[in-house]
Amino acid sequence: MNTLNDWHPADIIAALRKKGTTLAAVSRAAGLSSSTLSNALSRPWPKGEILISQAIGVPPHIVWPSRYYDRQGNLVQRTARITDK
Numbered sequence: 010m011n012t013l014n015d016w017h018p019a020d021i022i023a024a025l026r027k028k029g030t031t032l033a034a035v036s037r038a039a040g041l042s043s044s045t046l047s048n049a050l051s052r053p054w055p056k057g058e059i060l061i062s063q064a065i066g067v068p069p070h071i072v073w074p075s076r077y078y079d080r081q082g083n084l085v086q087r088t089a090r091i092t093d094k
Contacts, residue, residue: 016072018050024065035064056089 016024025032032050033043039060049057053076055069062069070077070084079085 015075021050021061021065021072024067025061028065030064032061035060055087059089 022032025035032046036043036046039046046057046061048054049061053073058069058073058076062072065072069087077085077087
């Protein structure tokens with residue numbers, strides 16, 4: 010398995026647009042600043058990856074395989090931190 014084939018950020022944004030939303034709208038709906046989710050496009054952030062993948066209907070390990078598979082091609086379990094408010 011080639012683990013370097015992450016979706017291009019423009020493809021992620023296009024997938025969001027096809028679903029009738031934007032990265033900023035998904036971010037605001039999650040109670041975040043409108044630009045916060047853009048961090049997940051350039052660096053690993055499980056919570057952001059989950060929010061984006063739910064919005065486009067594609068699992069995060071499909072969108073960012075380099076972040077979810079080890080060198081042997083095994084799926085690595087990653088979870089978002091849960092914080093109490």
